[in-house]
Amino acid sequence: MGRDGRRRDARDLHDNTHKTWANLEKRKAYTVSVGTAAQVKACDYLGCVSGNKVADKVARSGFHMTKAPHVDAPTIDELPLVFECELVSMDPDTCLVIGKVVNVACDESALTDGQPDAEKIGPISYDPVAHVYRPLASPLAPAFKVGLEL
């Protein structure tokens, strides 16, 4: 559903004129960093502004980039959890992108006993109904256990 209350299909939501699309075609690789509560403003900025219109978009966001160790794409230094992906296919009609995750990296500051710690990462999700970002980290119930109480 769009802001105007109109039902939308996937094609309405995707757009192959994004700078990201052109970068994908060139590099055949990409990274997916998980947005965080600590960096919500900068994450939102990246989604609001196109690199096609604002050439120094990344610098303006305040983020810094480093080349990913395993793929030909940048990673965002300030976001602790990143998936490094090789492009498998991209369809300009549907904008469906399929990739293969070749590495997952987590900043040491977000690890506990060597494992990624959701509380330290502080991941966020976009709620397209209320148009807000929501935190994901709080535990709700023990998995493989709470259901067995029925």
Ligand SMILES: Cc1cc2nc3c(=O)[nH]c(=O)nc-3n(C[C@H](O)[C@H](O)[C@H](O)COP(=O)(O)O)c2cc1C
């Ligand atoms: C919360 C949020 C969600 C978005 N979801 C989508 C989406 O699902 N599909 C899409 O094509 N663009 C989406 N966008 C818009 C793109 O992120 C935006 O067009 C961006 O400027 C593209 O940047 P680029 O041209 O530098 O790649 C979203 C933006 C925001 C802020």
